[in-house]
Amino acid sequence: MSLFTDFKISTPLRNALEDLGLENPTPVQEQAFPVVMSGKDVVGIAQTGTGKTFAYLLPILNSLPFSKEKHPRVLIMVPTRELVVQVVEETEKLGKYASVRVLGVYGGTNMNRQKEALAEGTDIVVSTPARLYDLVLARALQLKSVKKLVIDEVDVMLDLGFRFQLTNIFELLPTRRQNIMFSATMTDDVDTLIHDFFTGVEKISIAVSGTPLENIKQLSYAVPNFYTKVNLLVHLLQDSEAYHKVLIFVSNKRSADLLFRELSEFFSEELCIIHSNKTQNYRLRSIQQFDSGKNRILVTTDVMARGLDLTEISHVINFDVPRYPENYMHRIGRTGRAEKEGTSILLFSDKEKEDKDAIEQLMSYQIEVLNLPEEVKVVTQLTYDEQPKHIEHDNPLKINEEERGAGFHEKSEKNRKVNQGGSYRRIIEKKYKKPKTRGDKNFGKRGKK
Template identity: 65%
Template structure:
């Protein structure tokens, strides 16, 4: 088995890894090191949780010379604010004995503060695409010194609609080494590689659908949402077994609905994260879950993608993801660093199709468990589960899309003015004693004499 000594690391990096307790590189770290260090373009395909951040940062830091220049030399793009914070933290840990300047920038915070930090000088810049492009347009951030570009979780980035920003950023960059990591190889990712990479070397560690051997998987067939809630509550009551649980849901609306259902039972043990929450709330939820202050974290796919949180005992898929690759990303949150992990899947009859796609991708069946007798089987259905009543076309009936949004409000009484058309100007003229024509300048004077 290879060790970090085989990678020809310098003493500062070896000391930092020793402080972190790491002795053996993961397969993606071992395979990517030589390619990144050589300066060639690289595309890395590896599952979430395989140590991709260190895979590109170890060779970059190994060959990054000390410099006093202000403009950044290394640019790392990630899809979410939470990942910016995490990647900056990882780089700072590796840079413990190296004199370099690392900065993370993302939207939702004061851009002027970030401008000031950039002006003070930075070597490695970690950013979300939108905020980076905004900063580049202000000309405070100069990208002409970028030597290495890293795009992490690129498949998520494209799913979130960042292709336009990425294309604009590429146009601003000089000739550089391109390094890209993705958990899946989609058509969009392949098109991006063809357009902007120069004969990249591909490093693929395991097929995206290959389940991690140290994750025990199981499945419950559940009839509806509220029965899922009852089952989840019953499982989470075992605090010793379910000591650090990440619960995945499909949407922000479903996350809020589930949070309300769990709050009465696990108030101080519960946290939630999705994109409608404020930045401080999201970071606080992650940090409290990471430290163990909260035992349960309810999250959407995008928010939890790529987050590195240790010792997650269970990943519970509250709903079955529509795309089987997302299931792989979810369960990759547990069983990290070769520890034993557990994944539990809840599925309704409508979700059986998605279960089949997941099992086909993994080429294995997920063992089915019996619902405990103590779990109440609910008959109550949420709106999405109720059968839709078909009726004849009714052009007068408003659908959900026609309903006023949350910003809609009725006009106040004083603003409900009558539209009087052309006659309105004559009423105003009479009220304020205006001249009949533009040329009749003495009209008001004559009327006053009367």
Template identity: 60%
Template sequence: MTFKDLNLNKFLWNALEDLGFSEPTSIQELAFSPVMSGRDVVGIAQTGTGKTYAYMLPILRSLAYSRQDNPRVLILVPTRELVVQVVDEIEKLCTYLDTRVLGVYGGVNINTQKKQIAEGLDIIVATPGRLYDLAVSRVLQLKSIQKLVIDEVDVMLDLGFRPQLMNIFDILPPRRQNIMFSATMTDDVDALISDFFQNPERISIARSGTPLENITQVGYKIPNFYTKVNFLIDQLASVETYSKSLLFTRDKRMADRLFKILDEAFPEQCEVIHSNKTQNYRLNSIKDFEEGVVRILVATDVMARGMDIDDISHVINVDTPNYPENYLHRIGRTGRAQRQGISLVFTTPKEEKALEDIEELMQYKVPQTPLPDSIAISEELAPEERPEAKEIYNPHRRNSNDEDAPGPAFHEKIDKNKKVNLGGSYRRTIEKKYKKPKTRGDKNYNKRNKRK
């Protein structure tokens, strides 16, 4: 089947030809008719199979020309980078269409976005938090929404966006088409579908957790973080082999630590991206990596979902992720659009259980390759790997098993705070000094004392 066989108009055909696309992927072929029909649709497909075009092609085909100010299509995505990417893909498809598209997300001036909304639009792509802020301010009217698309819904729920989604559902028109696409199906996603979707048609082209066939996976058992760094420096020295490498770390601190080391080893060849970086910095880092200005990008899982960057040669899991689904999303950044890709995963002894969980989800055992003898085994441990210092015996420390033992926040009072509050301290001081009350009126006070 080619795109000519789908019920597209000449404007979409011309746009697809300009992009060099002639044949739809499996999810694009299977989702076209159900989405066009107007019924609720749930699509599950492996990452890198073209889910964005799977819902956008039928939506644009059925979206009639209109000059109303309020948007008719709402697309929710979990991250700012995905907003930018989806808007860019829609604009490519709308080259020959008079369709107005706007992306909104947090981290930038909301007043600028309010002005853009006031100018009128047809499709709005947004993160849940910023969309709700704009809707509450009454600048963005959602009463005309006809189609709601939730992309990467599983990661939205993982990131804690469920309350915002519930609030958005409450202010959307009840009569609308709901479309949901994701790479994995979880219990939370299934519960969301049961609560808000009306007898949806489910489309699945692969079992959730199936790895892409065109990605070669290789594993290395490495004792600690700094030995991983030694191996990385040795491998990344080959510019031709590692022409475009995306490195994933567990958290922001590890990303910054790794970037600092690699930037010294490969000056002006590395960038880093995580949630603590400003939006402009993040977008510029992605742009530099995409255009080949740098060949190494160190990232946290903020880059693991939905990002479509061409020709990534290697995805390197510097740590083995605790959540098996995150591994699948990470490696899905390479081997996209039928291209070949390579994924490396480094595993310490503490991470072996996480690797077993990944292999169980994929029903596939990652082939292990021994570490080359030339790689120096580091004795230095990262802060996360160092054992906790334990106090063997301290006779002055209270035993936590004692019944009267205070809580962990207990500390002794300083001397001035140990005094007992008897009340009326000024009156007691006067009585002690003058042997009489300060009040006037008891004229016989001194006479009585003299008789005594």
């Protein structure tokens, strides 16, 4: 097993690693360090929880000389606000004994404060794509001095619709720079992005997407509906010793809020929630309380499935089956970190059985199905989303053109507007006609006697 002392790293970094109690690099850190140090473009494919953040921070900080340059020399882009905060904290830990200025910027906060902080100068900017693009357009941030570009969780950024911001930022960056990308999955979109903008890329692959982590025990329950799932959760979470730190994933914000209300009756003092409709301060406070152990149970959507390094999570519970099989891997990767044991529990209904099969096919692994405990009451009450929707077959929402009568076509033709371009003033002038003179009341009377 290799050691960080085997790396050619500076004394300030070595001291920071000692303070953190880190001696052995993870496989992705070991493979990425020499490649990033060489200055080549790098794409790292590694599962979440494998130490990707330090994999690029270590070589970047090791090769970053002291400078009084006002504009940033390193740009790190991540998909969520929570990840910005985390990467800034990790950078500050590693740069504890070095003169490194790092600044995190993200949406949902006052942009004027961020402009003022950028004006003071920084070495490293950590940002979400949208806020970064806004700051560049506002001329508050100049990218001309950027030597290294890091895009972490690039597949998530593309899934969230940040391709427009990413491609525009690429155009504004200096052509001579090092590109460093990390992703948990190599999707077609990621491959296209690499092909379009990078050259001579060296790939590092640590784990194939869909490979179940060996230190995570995977279990599942067949549960008919939402409220029966709630009853099962209440039964399981009563054992606070075994379930001492639990992350519960729900598919959407509405279901997350509903589950939070149901569980609050039993675990109000131990429960917190995070999703994108919550304010930034609320989200950060929930993360801190959950990470510190003040709250035992955290209900969240997939906003928490990537990147966040929360320690000592005993269980990840998938309250519902994720629509995309890869998201299951990202979710359960929140437990079993740093070579510790973890447990994941998947709750699935009959309608979700097909999605569960897709996950098992991706992993080439059969998830053990447990019997529903006798103490758990099976209820028939359904949520709004679970209730069958009545469709009036004789009154469809969309009608084919052939089924419409002649009267409809006549009216449609009469009311059809034609865009002729130009100002609306042209129509007004045509209707009321412009006077031929400028106030000459005798116009036309001349010559008549």
